[in-house]
Amino acid sequence: MGARDGPFARTAVSGGANTKEPFMSSHATPIPMMSSACGPLQGQAHVPGDKSISHRSLILGAMCIGETRITGLLEGDDVLDTAKAMRAFGAEVTDHGGGQWSVRGVGVGGFAEPDHVIDCGNSGTGVRLIMGAMATTPITVTFTGDASLNGRPMGRVTDPLALFGTRAVGRAGGRLPMTLVGAAGPVPVRYVVPVPSAQVKSAVLLAGLNAPGQTVVIEKEATRDHTERMLQGFGATLTVEDTDEGRVITLTGQPELQPQDIVVPRDPSSAAFPVCAALIVPGSDVLVPNIGLNPTRAGLFTTLQEMGADLTFENLRSEGGEPVADLRARFSPDLRGITVPADRAASMIDEYPVLSVVAAFAQGVTDMPGVKELRVKESDRIDAMAQGLRAAGVTVDEGPDWWRVTGVGHGHVPGGVTVQSRLDHRIAMAFLVMGMAAQNPVIVDDAAPITTSFPIFEPLMNDLGAQIARISA
Numbered sequence: 001m002g003a004r005d006g007p008f009a010r011t012a013v014s015g016g017a018n019t020k021e022p023f024m025s026s027h028a029t030p031i032p033m034m035s036s037a038c039g040p041l042q043g044q045a046h047v048p049g050d051k052s053i054s055h056r057s058l059i060l061g062a063m064c065i066g067e068t069r070i071t072g073l074l075e076g077d078d079v080l081d082t083a084k085a086m087r088a089f090g091a092e093v094t095d096h097g098g099g100q101w102s103v104r105g106v107g108v109g110g111f112a113e114p115d116h117v118i119d120c121g122n123s124g125t126g127v128r129l130i131m132g133a134m135a136t137t138p139i140t141v142t143f144t145g146d147a148s149l150n151g152r153p154m155g156r157v158t159d160p161l162a163l164f165g166t167r168a169v170g171r172a173g174g175r176l177p178m179t180l181v182g183a184a185g186p187v188p189v190r191y192v193v194p195v196p197s198a199q200v201k202s203a204v205l206l207a208g209l210n211a212p213g214q215t216v217v218i219e220k221e222a223t224r225d226h227t228e229r230m231l232q233g234f235g236a237t238l239t240v241e242d243t244d245e246g247r248v249i250t251l252t253g254q255p256e257l258q259p260q261d262i263v264v265p266r267d268p269s270s271a272a273f274p275v276c277a278a279l280i281v282p283g284s285d286v287l288v289p290n291i292g293l294n295p296t297r298a299g300l301f302t303t304l305q306e307m308g309a310d311l312t313f314e315n316l317r318s319e320g321g322e323p324v325a326d327l328r329a330r331f332s333p334d335l336r337g338i339t340v341p342a343d344r345a346a347s348m349i350d351e352y353p354v355l356s357v358v359a360a361f362a363q364g365v366t367d368m369p370g371v372k373e374l375r376v377k378e379s380d381r382i383d384a385m386a387q388g389l390r391a392a393g394v395t396v397d398e399g400p401d402w403w404r405v406t407g408v409g410h411g412h413v414p415g416g417v418t419v420q421s422r423l424d425h426r427i428a429m430a431f432l433v434m435g436m437a438a439q440n441p442v443i444v445d446d447a448a449p450i451t452t453s454f455p456i457f458e459p460l461m462n463d464l465g466a467q468i469a470r471i472s473a
């Protein structure tokens with residue numbers, strides 16, 4: 001079979017105009033779920049592909065001339081919205097089934113002006129990276145999202161994009177819906193990222209792709225580096241230097257990107273849920289194969305080990321330029337609270353909700369400083385977790401950029417609450433994990449957002465032995 005046969009041979013699904021694009025998207029009906037104490041979790045957990053790498057594969061694929069082939073794309077709503085957006089910009093994005101996708105791109109600077117609003121649903125990564133990717137092309141694009149995304153700050157991206165001459169008009173406080181008018185104005189751009197955000201860094205780098213000369217982005221704290229790795233993989237000239245000022249990333253603009261064959265590693269942020277569940281459910285032994293362990297993403301696993309978790313990395317290897325291993329997590333009766341170093345926060349930023357659940361089952365206090373970014377995710381994650389944990393009988397203290405969970409130890413978390421997921425997949429999954437080991441069941445008012453990042457969460461966890469059930473509203 002030729003390289004272009006087999007799963008990549010199916011006909012392209014055309015982009016097509018969507019004349020009924022909503023002003024604000026929302027998922028249809030809430031799906032309440034209940035999680036009850038279960039017996040040991042056992043078996044293998046094949047979690048889906050990495051969300052960050054999936055978005056970037058589609059966007060960079062759309063910025064090449066030729067066909068990029070992607071194996072193991074995350075088919076969660078966030079990424080599917082990015083796929084739709086790339087079609088609207090003129091790329092041919094094809095789903096070949098079984099996680100195999102291809103993108104026939106339009107080249108750097110080749111984006112066409114979409115004839116409808118770009119709806120990024122629930123996805124901060126999607127909207128911010130796409131804003132960057134179109135910012136230096138002379139097209140005008142209006143972006144929107146769901147109620148969660150439309151409440152999140154976009155000024156952190158549109159401010160640096162203004163350095164390229166890109167104009168943005170949105171709602172008060174730099175919120176969506178928002179229209180961007182692309183330009184490749186005064187260059188070169190040199191930007192020091194004021195918040196630890198891979199989305200901001202990536203938006204500026206993607207904008208720099210179609211700007212002449214060099215774009216320099218400096219981050220004081222290292223954040224996930226998938227954009228840098230993938231830009232190099234696609235043939236861009238990009239250097240990274242650690243200096244006293246921080247991580248200095250220099251990109252040479254207007255490269256001809258080369259299409260790639262990409263194998264997406266499985267998502268460590270999704271792996272976190274079966275791993276943490278196994279640590280707190282007595283008798284559990286779960287293997288989570290093929291997990292991406294890029295050091296800019298793996299902070300949770302170091303933290304869990306420091307807390308006394310029985311967590312091992314088997315079969316360490318490198319795949320597609322990213323470190324990968326099989327994670328084995330076993331019930332850990334002697335978990336203890338620790339202080340999570342603030343400088344580790346960026347490498348585990350999406351994992352704090354589920355870490356706070358593990359902390360509730362540990363002995364002693366878990367301090368989590370340096371985490372103000374948690375307040376501007378799909379929800380204010382400190383507030384969402386603190387309220388649910390307190391209602392479930394766990395003491396939580398908090399400040400603007402820190403929080404602290406006082407663990408009650410195994411077998412002593414009362415549970416017995418209904419919590420709100422607030423359109424936030426990670427809040428929903430974290431509380432469902434809590435229900436697996438609490439004394440009383442935990443109800444999540446709406447688990448529908450889980451499909452944004454981990455559409456198979458419910459069957460996967462139940463196959464391991466969890467007791468998650470859909471209940472009526």
Ligand SMILES: O=C(O)C1=C[C@@H](OP(=O)(O)O)[C@@H](O)[C@H](O)C1
Nearest residue numbers: 052125196197198199200349350
């Ligand atoms: O670049 C990315 O793919 C992401 C960056 C992080 O956001 P910030 O850049 O806002 O920290 C993370 O929370 C998000 O889930 C994915």
Ligand SMILES: C=C(OP(=O)(O)O)C(=O)O
Nearest residue numbers: 122123124125126350377
């Ligand atoms: C913060 C997250 O995603 P995003 O910013 O892309 O919405 C996340 O997945 O936890």
